[in-house]
Amino acid sequence: MKLFIDIGGTHLRSELQMPGGVISENVSSQEYDLVSFIEKKLELYPFITFIGISYAGQIYKGEILSAPNIALKEPRIKEYFESRYDLRLEIDNDLNCAAMAESAYFKSDSLLALYVGTGIGSAFIDNGRLVRGSKNMAFEIGHIPYKQTPFVCGCKKTNCLELYASASGLEKRMKHFNMPILSFAELENSQDEQKSALALDFKEALLFATATLITLTNPRIVVFGGGVIEHNPQILEYLKKNLEGQAFSGSLHGVSLHISSLENGAMSGAKLLEENSYE
Numbered sequence: 198m199k200l201f202i203d204i205g206g207t208h209l210r211s212e213l214q215m216p217g218g219v220i221s222e223n224v225s226s227q228e229y230d231l232v233s234f235i236e237k238k239l240e241l242y243p244f245i246t247f248i249g250i251s252y253a254g255q256i257y258k259g260e261i262l263s264a265p266n267i268a269l270k271e272p273r274i275k276e277y278f279e280s281r282y283d284l285r286l287e288i289d290n291d292l293n294c295a296a297m298a299e300s301a302y303f304k305s306d307s308l309l310a311l312y313v314g315t316g317i318g319s320a321f322i323d324n325g326r327l328v329r330g331s332k333n334m335a336f337e338i339g340h341i342p343y344k345q346t347p348f349v350c351g352c353k354k355t356n357c358l359e360l361y362a363s364a365s366g367l368e369k370r371m372k373h374f375n376m377p378i379l380s381f382a383e384l385e386n387s388q389d390e391q392k393s394a395l396a397l398d399f400k401e402a403l404l405f406a407t408a409t410l411i412t413l414t415n416p417r418i419v420v421f422g423g424g425v426i427e428h429n430p431q432i433l434e435y436l437k438k439n440l441e442g443q444a445f446s447g448s449l450h451g452v453s454l455h456i457s458s459l460e461n462g463a464m465s466g467a468k469l470l471e472e473n474s475y476e
């Protein structure tokens with residue numbers, strides 16, 4: 198049996214693969230702790246031999262270094278489970294997982310994945326390999342300095358791009374302006390200038406992120422995923438219309454932009470960790 202998990206700031210999704218089929222589950226990651234969740238599964242299904250986890254945080258060699266949007270009990274999660282149970286556990290950053298899955302889907306060895314959900318993240322595959330950085334933290338686009346805000350990011354800074362271009366950032370801004378919590382589409386279509394301005398700020402921040410990443414990485418394919426983009430495909434049209442003059446023209450030429458076709462790219466990537474784990 199194999200257990201695959203995708204955990205972000207909102208959901209903890211799991212798929213248990215067993216001979217008779219697959220059991221899928223979706224619970225709140227704010228209510229369920231990852232370690233307790235896995236321990237409970239192992240109690241019910243002691244024959245799990247592999248666990249693959251896509252995690253919305255910084256991961257280095259089986260250890261969770263930081264998790265801006267998720268409560269954390271046991272950072273050395275690989276060692277914790279492998280020393281207590283007869284199984285193998287692999288865990289990687291959710292965007293790294295998504296980029297691996299997108300690269301397999303597009304059969305492309307030059308691909309940038311940019312996902313916008315609770316947070317915003319990116320990962321880059323160059324020549325068929327993930328560009329990881331020395332501690333597996335490359336392309337943390339959500340935490341580059343963008344504009345000063347009165348709020349604090351999950352990483353403790355107050356000027357992160359994620360505070361503008363993410364669902365959690367939008368929520369912080371709506372609360373700051375004492376607005377009801379609205380969806381991106383409701384903000385964008387609102388007649389109220391203050392509300393539609395938040396949607397425009399979001400799109401401009403995402404345009405900045407996209408132009409910066411295309412200029413820095415020179416990919417062949419850019420794939421956008423995550424809840425906010427998948428529910429609002431009009432955002433891609435905005436980006437396509439406005440990238441010129443923002444991204445370096447040499448890098449922009451020939452690049453193709455897509456919305457993800459995968460149901461859950463991060464989860465698909467978790468399933469690739471058995472073969473593609475980071476050593």
Ligand SMILES: [Zn+2]
Pocket residue numbers: 339340350351352353354357359
């Ligand atoms: Zn941050």
